[in-house]
Amino acid sequence: MNNKKQIVDALRKRGNKVTPQRLVTIEVLLTFRQQHFSVEELFLGVKQRNPDVGMSTIYRTVQILEEMGLITKRNFDDGFARYELCELDEKHWHHHLICLKCGKVIEMQDDFLEALEKEIEEKKDFMIINHELKVYGYCSDCYAITKGVKFD
Amino acid sequence: MNNKKQIVDALRKRGNKVTPQRLVTIEVLLTFRQQHFSVEELFLGVKQRNPDVGMSTIYRTVQILEEMGLITKRNFDDGFARYELCELDEKHWHHHLICLKCGKVIEMQDDFLEALEKEIEEKKDFMIINHELKVYGYCSDCYAITKGVKFD
DNA sequence: GTCCCTGCAAACAATTTGCACTGAA
DNA sequence: TTCAGTGCAAATTGTTTGCAGGGAC
Numbered sequence: 293m294n295n296k297k298q299i300v301d302a303l304r305k306r307g308n309k310v311t312p313q314r315l316v317t318i319e320v321l322l323t324f325r326q327q328h329f330s331v332e333e334l335f336l337g338v339k340q341r342n343p344d345v346g347m348s349t350i351y352r353t354v355q356i357l358e359e360m361g362l363i364t365k366r367n368f369d370d371g372f373a374r375y376e377l378c379e380l381d382e383k384h385w386h387h388h389l390i391c392l393k394c395g396k397v398i399e400m401q402d403d404f405l406e407a408l409e410k411e412i413e414e415k416k417d418f419m420i421i422n423h424e425l426k427v428y429g430y431c432s433d434c435y436a437i438t439k440g441v442k443f444d
Numbered sequence: 445m446n447n448k449k450q451i452v453d454a455l456r457k458r459g460n461k462v463t464p465q466r467l468v469t470i471e472v473l474l475t476f477r478q479q480h481f482s483v484e485e486l487f488l489g490v491k492q493r494n495p496d497v498g499m500s501t502i503y504r505t506v507q508i509l510e511e512m513g514l515i516t517k518r519n520f521d522d523g524f525a526r527y528e529l530c531e532l533d534e535k536h537w538h539h540h541l542i543c544l545k546c547g548k549v550i551e552m553q554d555d556f557l558e559a560l561e562k563e564i565e566e567k568k569d570f571m572i573i574n575h576e577l578k579v580y581g582y583c584s585d586c587y588a589i590t591k592g593v594k595f596d
Numbered sequence: 597g598t599c600c601c602t603g604c605a606a607a608c609a610a611t612t613t614g615c616a617c618t619g620a621a
Numbered sequence: 622t623t624c625a626g627t628g629c630a631a632a633t634t635g636t637t638t639g640c641a642g643g644g645a646c
Contacts, residue, residue, distance in 0.1 A: 309600060309645050331636085346603040351636065367519045372635060389570050398568060408557075409579075416550060417584040418541050426576045427561075432569040461620055461625060483611085498628040503611065524610060602643075612633070619626080 296322065302360055316342050317353045321363070321377070328366055328374040328397060366424075368397055387425040393434035448474065454512060468494050469505045473515070473529065480518055480526040480549060518576075520549055539577040545586035 299318050300310050308314075320337035321329075335350045354375065357363045363375040368390060389398040409420050451470050452462050460466075472489035487502045506527065509515045515527040520542060541550040561572050 307600090311601060311645070313602075344603080348604080348637075349602060352601080365521065367521070369517065369519070389564065389568060391570075392573060398570070400564065400568065405557075405560075405577075412541065412552065412579060416541060416552065418543075418550070418579070418581050419587050420579055420581040421544060422581070423577065423579040425557075425578075427564060427570070427572055428574040428576070429570050429572040435571050459625090463620070463626060465627075496628080500612075500629080501627060504626080598646090600643105600645080602641105604640095605638100606640105607638070608636080610634090610636105612631105614631080615629095617627080619624105621623090621625100 299360075299362065302362075303356075306356075306360065308356060313338075313342065313345050313349050314353055316345065317350060321357070324377065328368065328376050330372045330374050332372065334375075368395075370395065387427065389427045389429065389431070391431040391434055392428055393430055396431050396433075398431065451512075451514065454514075455508075458508075458512065460508060465490075465494065465497050465501050466505055468497065469502060473509070476529060480520065480528050482524045482526050484524065486527075516574075520547075522547060539579065541579045541581065541583070543583040543586055544580055545582055548583050548585075550583065 296315075296318055300315070303310055303314065316338050317334065320334060320341070323337070324334075331347075331350055331354055334354065335345075335347055338345050338350060354363070358365060358375070362378060364378050366374045366376055366388075368374055368388075387400045389400060390396075391398075405423060405425070409423070412418055413420055448467075448470055452467070455462055455466065468490050469486065472486060472493070475489070476486075483499075483502055483506055486506065487497075487499055490497050490502060506515070510517060510527070514530060516530050518526045518528055518540075520526055520540070539552045541552060542548075543550075557575060557577070561575070564570055565572055
């Protein structure tokens with residue numbers, strides 16, 4: 293599910309129509325790769341290639357793509373919803389380090405929460421589908437600026 | 445930082461004034477204990493004791509309390525920001541199991557992410573202040589309803 | 597030809613802000 | 622007395638929706 297053709301086919305299979313607006317949206321989407329994009333950023337990208345697309349079309353398309361499991365919503369408390377492309381094949385979820393000072397988001401591939409998951413499924417009787425770990429703190433740049441002095 | 449007097453003192457120390465509205469807000473806040481409350485819920489609670497308080501006052505107070513580190517913002521994708529009381533003393537952060545079907549949020553005390561934290565601080569050069577783990581899946585009730593049939 | 601999709605504008609909902617007044621210090 | 626805090630209403634902002642026209646199938 294990482295190239296245009298596959299996505300287009302999946303759209304048709306769902307009974308959705310493949311319009312030029314959606315094609316452009318998918319193209320732009322695929323250029324985002326690892327980024328966390330907002331709907332507005334996607335909108336601007338699409339507008340560069342086709343200035344006549346409306347904001348609401350992007351919102352509606354994003355909704356469909358989320359239902360399809362192609363993108364996931366993330367929240368970094370910066371005022372608007374952010375999305376990122378899913379790697380549906382791999383089960384390698386990644387984590388986010390969020391700097392409290394500059395807001396930078398660092399991705400971190402790592403998945404040794406498996407032991408924790410097993411425990412949760414047993415002890416809490418909960419079927420796990422996905423998980424998300426956010427670590428808040430200070431990135432090396434921001435920490436350096438203060439020379440280790442505590443923020444407040 | 446878990447009783448009224450301490451909070452009031454902390455407010456004064458910050459140079460904030462202690463108004464009746466803020467006192468009531470703090471009182472209601474403390475009754476919430478382990479709950480994840482929205483600003484609106486806090487507002488309704490305050491209004492019961494003092495009907496003349498305005499919504500914006502609550503928003504402004506919540507902002508101050510967050511700056512003071514007394515409450516933290518959480519996001520459960522239900523449309524509005526939620527907050528919860530912090531236990532500043534203990535480092536026992538807790539995790540959230542979120543049911544994708546009914547939206548129920550189950551809390552889970554557990555903190556064996558320490559090994560992971562150590563690794564992050566070393567490998568990524570990142571000073572960790574806090575972390576948040578959200579696990580998405582299906583609670584026992586919702587899973588039971590479908591008799592194990594996969595959701596879609 | 598049938599509906600789904602579109603763009604636009606208006607509607608929404610959570611949160612913020614401007615302002616004149618009030619009251620804690 | 623002073624200036625932060627307040628209530629109200631209006632403004633903002635991200636997102637959703639109603640609708641008439643247009644295009645994919």
